Amino acid sequence: MTTLGRPLRHSAAPPPRTPPAGFSVRRAVVTDRWRYVLAVASLLAGALALIALTGVLPATLALLTWWAAALTTVGLAPWQFAPTLRLHTRLALATGSALSLLTLGGTAMTLTLWLPWLLALLTVAGMVAHGIVLTRVRTSWSRRLPARDWLPRRTGWGGVGVKGAPVPIAMALCAAGGVLALALAAGATIIDPPVWGLPLALGWGWIAGLLLCTTALPLATGAREWPLAVAVGALVAVLSLSPTLAYPGPWGQSTNKHVDLAEQIIETGAPVSSVQVYNDWPGMFAASAWVSDLAGAEVGDTARWWIAAVTLLRLPLLRWFFSGLGLSGTAAWWAAAFTTLADAIGSDYFSPQSLGTLLAVAIFALALRRRPGRGGVVLLVVFGCAITVTHQLSPYMVAGGLVVLALLRLVRWWIPLTVLVPALAWTALHADAVRSFLYVSALGDLENFRPPQTVADDTLTRHIAVTTSVIALVVGILLICFLALWSLTRVSRRAVVRRLVLGRATLAEARAWACALVPAVGLVLVAVNPYGQEGIFRAALFAIPWLAALAAVAVRPRMLRRAYQAGVAVVLLATSLLAGHALDVIHQERPADLEAMRIFHSSSPDPDAPRYLLELGTGNLPTIPARMSLAPDVVSRDILGLPVAAGEDPDELAQSLTESLVGYMGGADPAQPAFALWSPTQQAFGELYAVQSAADFAQVRQAFVDSPWWEAEFERDGTVLFRFDTAAWEASEYAW
8 A cells, every 4th residue: 555656654653672681670670760859859958948048947957858868869969861871880980979079069169269059060960951851861771672571570678688588587687776776875965975985974775776787687687688678788887876975076186186276277267286287188178168167067066976877988999999899789798798897997087098998999990890991090080189188198008009009910911090199299290298108217117016005103003995906906807817817718829829920810810819908008108107107097997808808609509508697797886885985084085175165265365476285184085176367276284394194293283384374475474375174084084095094184173173273163073174374373483
């Protein structure tokens, strides 16, 4: 049949397009659904963040909303257009991209012009991108196939995992344990942390909740990885959120110093610390200042939630990293759990090294892709530049690890240059700031591997909590090392080394030996420079993920039964709690100490006016380094030549400290206010480390109360801030 001399063509549906090689319909459906969910969540986060600009939301909620918008609305937007990415890869790329954008963008603004509203423009652009993704998802491969061909089969709870995998029980344990532990933490307000920390303060109910979450790990281990991912996420959430909910202040006495550096950027557009290395490596400070300034919130709120955010954001990055090492989904989540439990070093607080750790994992995960492509190379350079402006030591550890991977032929030979070249260039530009930290005499010195030491008094005994925390940390890392060695022996044969040298080793052998050799890079760098006697901690932090990858292989279901998996997890949980929380009493910032510091810094209307603060004890307090004007000045007793010692006469000590402080100030001047701080934190430090008994330090406080030259300016929760009375001193005989 013809029409106008041409054959009649019946209207018919176009032939289906041919799916690409390796296309999985079921995975495409799951991916499209997650893209849809993430796009909706990103649009909501962006909308709430823009609403927060009007000031209708509380400051803390506005801050959390803007961080969520930066990570999802902005960081996730470009990766939503990649339809084949799995969920953990998509989240990992979003995390790395958002943190790199905030770090590099914030650093660039400190060097030029501080414009925090640029993040709002990026958020609007991200919302547009997510809106486009919502329309494109409907035309994806899965939508072009008949519904009966692409809908997932109903497997039910009992069909998920290996034979007899009790997934419902595992999910119930996660829910019950997580709700119990977080409810107890949220209902507690621990102003004065006890020795042994959070476990003792929250009690056995909180520990039982953690044990329930830990027991769920082996029960959730099966053929599919999502039950184990949920179990690991629940355990990590409880461990990281509990301190944030229970303690009113952030963890780490150095946190306040970093908060002040970020506030300097908000006030002046750039850091103005007297310690030049902080000014030249401002990445983390600029990123947090950017978000906090736009949200109209205090940087201290970011610092309080920082540990929980960093620990949770590290999970998708670790999952992506371990998949690059060839681990299966379940093994990768076990390795992520091992990494979190063994890492009780305490470097995940609000600090540049914690951000550097996230970027380091992102760099290794991206580099381990067999074919990174041009886009991957550009992203490696971006990540490398971000970690370069964030931390001084981290980029060199990462570059050294990439060199080992290149020697094992796991990455291209030029991949290490993407991190090493920016690091060397930035260090060369700011060589004056780091030259004072380099010691030729320390090269190869065994003292480099010794952690910071505290000199104790022979008449006192160090508290058992100090020794227990150290032993627990070492036991946790040694357990990971033992499991890693066990796995390594399974792939180690007589000819393995020869095959590695000749480049004939199998991919599994090369990956296994990479996990064993890369941790040595940190030790090599510590042998070159001790990094303030903290290099050994940085080396351990760098090594734990690699060793955890090998350790996870040793607890596969086919090798050990679930009882052994549960045993390893419980032992690591115990070491994590003891090492991470036994000394909360000296590591947790007290609100009263922070308020005393605020009063001291605001004692003069001129921020550059000289003012002095005398620390009456030993141990770290939330002090702030002087700015470029060298004001304020925090004076320790060691500076005055009167170190803390046991058995001191309190009245004579008060007089000696006052005389020495006046001499240090160059005379008593009403225009130069002086203060003395007595803190329960330093009292606990002296007691724990056998420097000074709690009773002796209490007598020092009473001596300053009775002194005619000091008046209590502020007192709360045991903290006392004394103000020096210049007139009383001038009227005394000691002024002459």
